[in-house]
Amino acid sequence: MRPFTYERATDVEGAVRAVAGNPDARFLAGGTNLLDLMKLEIERPTHLVDVGRLPLSAIEATAEGGLRIGAMATNSQVAADAQVRALYPVLVQAIVAGGSAQLRNKASVGGNLVQRTRCPYFYDTTKPCNKRVAGSGCSAIDGLNRSAAILGASEHCVATHPSDMAVALSALGAVVETVGAKGQTRSLSVDALHRLPGDTPQIETELTAGELITAVVLPPPPAGGQVYRKARDRASYAGGLAMAAVAGNQVALGGVALKPWRALKAEAALAAGASPSEAAKAELADAEDLGRNGFKITLTARLAAAAITQAQGGEA
Template sequence: MKAFTYERAESPAAAAKAAALTRGARFIAGGTNLLDLMKLEIEQPAHLIDVGRLPMAAIAPTPEGGLTIGAAATNTAVAADAQVRARYPVLSQAILAGGSPQLRNKASVGGNLLQRTRCAYFYDTSKPCNKRQPGSGCGALEGLNRNAAIFGASTACIATHTSDMAVALAALNARVETVSPSGDARSIPVTDLHRLPGDMPHVETVLVPGELITAVTLPPPPAGGQAYRKVRDRASYAGGLASVAVAGGNLAFGMVALKPWRASQAEGALKAGASPAEAIGRELEGASPRGRNDFKIPLVARLAAAAVDEARNNKMGGRGA
């Protein structure tokens, strides 16, 4: 691990300003992703700014009838919160489907959203990876790409974003609240936070240098039931192959693109009266698999249709929003 300096931020605005003024600075809270990457020397920050102790862990109702979740709240705290479990069960289910209890106890909401992608070539510094070293190529294109994206990929990157929490937040129309180095605040839809790879996969979000996530805001729950389903090779310590979040008439797919994939074509078809299978098929018409990950198309078709049916049953049984 490379040497680095460290400071504890005194406020969100001070943290953002310090990050913008210090070359090679990175924020750290739980550190569950960043520290691993530092040990592998994939990430080599010159300076760490600890935001985990800032007063950003509260979970509270909003005047509009929604919920605000501080960026420093742990995944465990969010999944266990009574308000989340009662009104946004898909979010609690998604968080519990990801990682291990040890990771959830440390991982923060902000850090979960900003975790790096899971791709064997990203983690192997002896192989080319445009995310790790822009312009070096994408080893996964003709290599081990079983877990690769089927939506929104490019010839520069076919990796996937693996956050379960982000998929549920996308289906719930959540927004990310931030503070910039100048002290200005802005609100970004979760669906707009992450960028598709294009020819610059190393630029993963729309955040400007030094911009800090301070909270996530949820609107009132959408009408209808909620459900989250995920498939992975084994029950623990394995990344997901695909996931689906349903919140009323909203659908989002996970582990199939470099960002949570809002299934707008499927949503429109469901609203027009299509069956779940027909609607999901409409969305999958735009998929672009790469051979080894062809199985994701029938997998997502079955998984998403089952999740829609489960959400509808949850509504009828009174367990949804």
Template structure:
């Protein structure tokens, strides 16, 4: 680990101001950033601790949704009575990601901004355009079993690991941010992450030093909710695919470098297609790489099962 300086931010505005310095990074729970620093993948010159800022509240909005502070822990959100009552799928998604120890430390803002778990990204001896722009993508023709089937490019075929982000995408949630100079923005979670294109190292729509302050979830859509995830084993393993269903909205996880809103499937459902046909239309646009071809039938089965679970919940069958 390389030397760095540290400060504890007194306010969100002070944190954003401090983050304008070259090499500055925010830190809260540190469950992703500290690992990357130890591996010499990230080497921030200055860490700004925002974990103690008073942004951990979970409150109902006047419209019937929720406003979740960016410093709320994953555990606090998953166990909150309002979340469990109004958005049970969000609670399910959070519990599906990481161990209890990690959920106790990880914060909402950091969860959304965690970086890919691609093995080539984590190995400094291998080429990775996300870690070192211009070095190539080792996974493109390498060990790409966990790689993306949507939205990838010759520069990057990695996937985004957040379960929470997938659920929030299906729920049409937005992030609120504080920008340099004190401005505020509201960004759909579906638009927070960038597709890789030619610049996979540019991962989000945030400006340098922009701080996520809250996530706002609108009222739950009509219909049931459900979240399902598949991985090689039940613990200490990253996801292969996930599906979030909120009424007629679907989002897919671990299949792209961002949570993948399944708009083709949603449109097919509106047109009267059954779940299998609807997800089939979405998967017609998939581009697997060989070793991850299995993700196409896996997502097809997983989506149908998750939509059935959501329908059962809407009809009084409860959450699975």
């Protein structure tokens, strides 16, 4: 790990100014992803701004009937909250499915959303990776791409986004609130937060320099059942191969792209009277097989169909 300086932020405005004014500065909350990347010298910040103690961990009801979850709330705190458990069981299921209890006790909501890919070539600094070094190439396209994207990939990157929580938030239609370097605030949907790789896979979100996520806002829960399903190689300490979140008639997929994938084609098919299996197949009609990850197309289709069936009250 390279030397770095550290400061503990005392307010949001100071935190965003500190990071915006230094291109080599990073926010530090739980550190469950950033610190690992620093040890591997994938991330090389010269200055860390600790935002973990900012008063942004409250979980509060909104006037509209939803919830506002502070970005510094831990994953464990959210999963244990009575309001979240009563209104958004799909979010609870997704959080519990992600990482170990130790990680959930430290990981923050905001940090979970902006965690970086688990692509093995991203973590192997001896191999080319466009996300680490723009223009160096994508080793996964012709390499060990068993866990690679099947939707929304490009010739520059076939990585996937690792978050379980973000998939559930996408299905729920959640919005993130942010504060920018000049104190300006804005809201954008979870679906708009993350970017597909295109020809700039190193740019992963729509956040600007120094922009800090301060909260996630959930709309009132949709009518209907909520279900989260996940398939992985083993039950613990393994990333997901495919994930599916269903909230009423809203569906999102995980492990299939470099962002949580809102399954709009599946939703439209369901609205038109399609079966869960037909809807899942409609969403994955354009999925791409890179040679080793083709099984994920069938796996994701079956997983999504099972989740939809279960949410509709059937047996899956």
